[in-house]
Amino acid sequence: SRYYREVLPGEIVKISRHDVQTLDVVRRSEGDPSAFCIFEYVYFARPDSIFEGQMVYSVRRRCGQQLAIEAPVEADLVSTVPESATPAALGYAQKCGLPYVEVLCKNRYVGRTFIQPNMRLRQLGVAKKFGVLSDNFKGKRVVIIDDSIVRGNTISPIIKLLRESGAKEVHIRVASPPIRFPCYMGINIPTKEELIANRPEFHDLANYIGADSVVYLSVEGLVSSVQESIKARQENNPKTHKSLMGKLGHCTACLTGDYPVELEW
Structure with missing residues (x-):
């Protein structure tokens, strides 16, 4: 397969063996920005996906670099919860000047725990999902980069696993802001109550999940990481970019409560 082009916001296309034809474009109201889901960049999309003219991998790496600016910590190595957080971990390590070292290996036959329909299935998934590479981190201070902490059911057993396997310290850095609001656009976040950011434990989250520290990327940091290269292209070629993509915007409703x-109801 090869990359052909993006399907633009509101565009209806017909794909045949010969070409890709635009059948129609549903226009937004005049002045309304686009509202591409910012969580696609954080978690859902494959790293080689291309949205808005940029590769998801590059955006995640920039998120890690921005996280290192906002939340540095004294440590010996940087690692990740595989695999969607790996680009962010590499960006964080590069910016901090720390080595990136694998500390977890993933069982590829277990699906994503975030999208399991209930807590019991998610917890069973976590128990089977990871193994530890203990020789890589015994006696060391570890920074774990995660792409998001939604319910808190995944990261806590991982921290416990690392400590039991010899980690001296475990610091959690999250390459996205806290998720506080449900998504009504298709993501499985049905209630505010099950989100860790809305529970009393969030005020002492490090102690609750067993980490030495926890810091999230700011909303501003995420948005700037996503929009950095888009704005650069807009400045270099404003007419072409505006005619294709329209006014720049991203949906951050799950982070801010500002729905597009x-x-x-």
């Missing part, structure tokens, strides 16, 4: 459409 008016909710009717």
